[in-house]
Amino acid sequence: MNYPIVIYPCAEGGFVAEIPALCGCLAQGETLEETLEELMIVKDLWLETAQTHNQKLPSLEAEIAKIKMLSAA
Structure with missing residues (x-):
């Protein structure tokens, strides 16, 4: 599934990216490419x-x- 991604620039340089629908799913990198690869x-x-753990996944349609x-x- 391709959940929406949010990308933030870091004040100290680099980026943080997260998938808000997946609680705690975030990554950091020096470049956008590195950040997205890590994510x-x-x-x-x-x-x-x-x-x-048989957890129900968030609905992609609901997130959109x-x-x-x-x-x-």
């Missing part, structure tokens, strides 16, 4: 852990609807 690793581990609602405000 994909973290996302895969997050999803693997959720599957192992949240973003649309926030951007319309």
